[in-house]
Amino acid sequence: MTQLRVPGPTPCPPEVLKAMAWQMVNHRGPEFHEMLTEVTENLKKVFQTRNDVLLLTGSGTGGLEAAVVNTLSPGDKILSVSIGVFGDRFANIAKTFGADVVSLKVEWGKAADPDDIKKAIKDNPGVKAVLVTHNETSTGVTNDVRAISKVVKDADKLLIVDAISSLGSINLPVDELNIDIAITASQKGWMVPPGLAMVSVSPAAWKARESAKMPNFYWDFARAKKIYDEKKENPWTPAVSVVYAFTVALKMMLKEGINNVFARHERIGKMTREGIKNMGLPLFAESSHASNTVTAVSIPEGLDGKKFRQVLREQYKVVLAGGQQTLDGKIFRIGHLGMVDEKDIKEILAAIQKVLPLAGFKK
Amino acid sequence: MTQLRVPGPTPCPPEVLKAMAWQMVNHRGPEFHEMLTEVTENLKKVFQTRNDVLLLTGSGTGGLEAAVVNTLSPGDKILSVSIGVFGDRFANIAKTFGADVVSLKVEWGKAADPDDIKKAIKDNPGVKAVLVTHNETSTGVTNDVRAISKVVKDADKLLIVDAISSLGSINLPVDELNIDIAITASQKGWMVPPGLAMVSVSPAAWKARESAKMPNFYWDFARAKKIYDEKKENPWTPAVSVVYAFTVALKMMLKEGINNVFARHERIGKMTREGIKNMGLPLFAESSHASNTVTAVSIPEGLDGKKFRQVLREQYKVVLAGGQQTLDGKIFRIGHLGMVDEKDIKEILAAIQKVLPLAGFKK
Numbered sequence: 001m002t003q004l005r006v007p008g009p010t011p012c013p014p015e016v017l018k019a020m021a022w023q024m025v026n027h028r029g030p031e032f033h034e035m036l037t038e039v040t041e042n043l044k045k046v047f048q049t050r051n052d053v054l055l056l057t058g059s060g061t062g063g064l065e066a067a068v069v070n071t072l073s074p075g076d077k078i079l080s081v082s083i084g085v086f087g088d089r090f091a092n093i094a095k096t097f098g099a100d101v102v103s104l105k106v107e108w109g110k111a112a113d114p115d116d117i118k119k120a121i122k123d124n125p126g127v128k129a130v131l132v133t134h135n136e137t138s139t140g141v142t143n144d145v146r147a148i149s150k151v152v153k154d155a156d157k158l159l160i161v162d163a164i165s166s167l168g169s170i171n172l173p174v175d176e177l178n179i180d181i182a183i184t185a186s187q188k189g190w191m192v193p194p195g196l197a198m199v200s201v202s203p204a205a206w207k208a209r210e211s212a213k214m215p216n217f218y219w220d221f222a223r224a225k226k227i228y229d230e231k232k233e234n235p236w237t238p239a240v241s242v243v244y245a246f247t248v249a250l251k252m253m254l255k256e257g258i259n260n261v262f263a264r265h266e267r268i269g270k271m272t273r274e275g276i277k278n279m280g281l282p283l284f285a286e287s288s289h290a291s292n293t294v295t296a297v298s299i300p301e302g303l304d305g306k307k308f309r310q311v312l313r314e315q316y317k318v319v320l321a322g323g324q325q326t327l328d329g330k331i332f333r334i335g336h337l338g339m340v341d342e343k344d345i346k347e348i349l350a351a352i353q354k355v356l357p358l359a360g361f362k363k
Numbered sequence: 364m365t366q367l368r369v370p371g372p373t374p375c376p377p378e379v380l381k382a383m384a385w386q387m388v389n390h391r392g393p394e395f396h397e398m399l400t401e402v403t404e405n406l407k408k409v410f411q412t413r414n415d416v417l418l419l420t421g422s423g424t425g426g427l428e429a430a431v432v433n434t435l436s437p438g439d440k441i442l443s444v445s446i447g448v449f450g451d452r453f454a455n456i457a458k459t460f461g462a463d464v465v466s467l468k469v470e471w472g473k474a475a476d477p478d479d480i481k482k483a484i485k486d487n488p489g490v491k492a493v494l495v496t497h498n499e500t501s502t503g504v505t506n507d508v509r510a511i512s513k514v515v516k517d518a519d520k521l522l523i524v525d526a527i528s529s530l531g532s533i534n535l536p537v538d539e540l541n542i543d544i545a546i547t548a549s550q551k552g553w554m555v556p557p558g559l560a561m562v563s564v565s566p567a568a569w570k571a572r573e574s575a576k577m578p579n580f581y582w583d584f585a586r587a588k589k590i591y592d593e594k595k596e597n598p599w600t601p602a603v604s605v606v607y608a609f610t611v612a613l614k615m616m617l618k619e620g621i622n623n624v625f626a627r628h629e630r631i632g633k634m635t636r637e638g639i640k641n642m643g644l645p646l647f648a649e650s651s652h653a654s655n656t657v658t659a660v661s662i663p664e665g666l667d668g669k670k671f672r673q674v675l676r677e678q679y680k681v682v683l684a685g686g687q688q689t690l691d692g693k694i695f696r697i698g699h700l701g702m703v704d705e706k707d708i709k710e711i712l713a714a715i716q717k718v719l720p721l722a723g724f725k726k
């Protein structure tokens with residue numbers, strides 16, 4: 001069987017795939033009302049929140065756009081904390097819709113320093129919101145959102161967190177950490193195919209929405225909340241099959257216990273990093289903030305990264321991801337989130353070890 | 364088996380549902396490149412176009428928003444031709460993003476008169492684009508896009524057509540009719556679950572895009588075209604399973620032959636309307652423009668519409684739709700698009716006939 005180990009889409013359990021094949025129902029009928037309610041309530045458990053959780057039909061990037069256009073007005077000053085491709089993307093979305101973006105850019109491979117964020121907020125009076133990535137999929141780095149939240153909330157700013165590749169895999173208690181909007185997407189640690197983005201919206205974010213002037217229609221949170229509260233429906237036809245898949249996947253996650261899910265990702269992350277180091281390959285991310293859902297490996301001299309991934313895929317059915325943008329050809333990435341256990345990592349590491357010399361690597 | 368006869372989501376063939384359960388692949392890998400290319404090329408055959416066809420992860424409404432924000436600037440004057448709920452929605456999207464909307468509203472149940480459109484264009488100099496619904500799902504009326512295109516193109520305006528519930532079911536040759544943007548969505552006549560919107564974009568629409576200033580990021584057509592042309596990928600993680608489903612469904616449609624698909628919908632539409640009339644129920648749409656994908660039936664005095672649909676659903680497993688907005692309680696709607704044949708219509712009509720007296724109807 002193929003080991004699909006890119007950082008999303010992730011492999012889905014057979015029970016989840018079966019649910020994807022359920023016949024359509026009326027998305028405005030009683031069966032679907034029940035499913036949507038169950039999925040929403042179970043998502044809240046994993047988000048660890050009492051805030052509203054909304055399901056949006058779209059990719060994770062759609063969820064990021066939705067967070068921006070629902071809370072900000074053109075001209076609003078925001079602080080973008082970027083540690084990689086997805087942090088930059090979040091800032092670009094805000095810029096596109098007219099925000100005045102103050103950029104705090106961190107060297108790729110490193111996490112953001114909360115003190116730098118504190119200073120940036122102080123140096124830029126009038127910042128309304130801070131946009132930050134929890135887990136940067138492009139570099140395999142996890143930011144310390146607990147410490148970041150402290151400095152953001154001490155300054156009474158909105159905290160908007162891209163948690164696309166972390167929520168459900170790495171502990172991120174939304175309410176405890178005072179996160180105003182957390183965004184994630186179905187194809188990551190949730191073990192569900194792509195098609196839905198999920199966002200939590202705090203009372204402060206709702207308040208921000210009241211005066212927010214960026215244009216929005218499809219992503220309108222207020223409309224989504226209203227029809228969910230009144231009818232347990234989505235405003236537009238949702239990705240019904242992905243909701244089916246969620247009914248199954250969330251039950252599996254809750255049965256395992258979310259703390260056990262987080263602990264498993266921790267073990268798997270550590271095991272992956274140690275295995276890679278033992279082969280003599282350098283890790284790209286600083287070790288203090290290495291991600292437990294994706295490991296970025298620097299391509300050492302001699303290793304033909306493209307050939308390496310091709311042989312892995314064609315001869316060992318192990319599918320890894322390359323680097324993005326300036327990291328193209330510089331790193332490869334192993335996704336280990338969602339349906340993954342020690343046996344999978346053993347298999348992947350064994351395949352990597354066999355293919356490395358075939359692609360020019362000499363320890 | 365349940366007869367799901369709302370105007371979307373529509374029932375999916377078993378082969379299509381099986382494809383929904385395929386395991387994930389890398390959306391940036393060779394297998395997916397091949398599938399996306401095949402689906403895009405096959406969609407072009409059904410759209411009958413050489414224009415670009417883009418797949419957007421979202422609902423049909425997302426496709427409408429995408430069409431607006433990619434071609435217009437705030438302040439642009441546009442003519443909205445609305446014959447129902449979805450025409451109004453299209454206009455509201457344009458308004459939300461700052462367009463100066465000239466509204467041509469037609470009495471619900473009737474089609475737009477091309478002469479009125481001609482006059483509205485003449486009376487409102489500076490109109491840049493005309494937004495029109497091909498098949499109005501809320502009223503069961505199909506506009507004559509051929510005649511409308513004539514007056515719009517004689518005046519050299521952009522023609523943007525909401526074909527969500529018609530494309531693939533009712534003949535709409537995009538190039539022959541000079542449609543600049545046609546929008547549809549997977550859960551309608553395509554026999555595929557919801558999750559993707561599909562749009563065709565003409566050279567004139569691309570030219571309009573160059574100067575369009577409405578903000579867009581997630582829906583950016585140029586970005587979608589660039590990565591598709593270069594890599595056969597989507598800019599963001601697409602609804603992979605829905606693409607799987609399309610590989611199967613489009614082969615089925617092309618095997619049947621698109622003209623046969625259109626002819627089947629014509630027969631089915633006619634059969635539905637005649638069956639309804641024979642029971643003594645009044646049709647809501649004017650007969651000259653009755654839709655072949657959805658039939659709206661006026662609720663006559665005595666009939667309890669809510670009870671009628673409930674008994675149908677609970678005792679006969681026939682699921683119909685109610686009316687929307689001011690038509691709530693005034694009409695019910697039968698969806699007959701996608702996977703539907705004469706036997707299905709016979710079953711539905713028989714069930715309706717049995718339930719009518721149970722819900723208070725006396726012929």
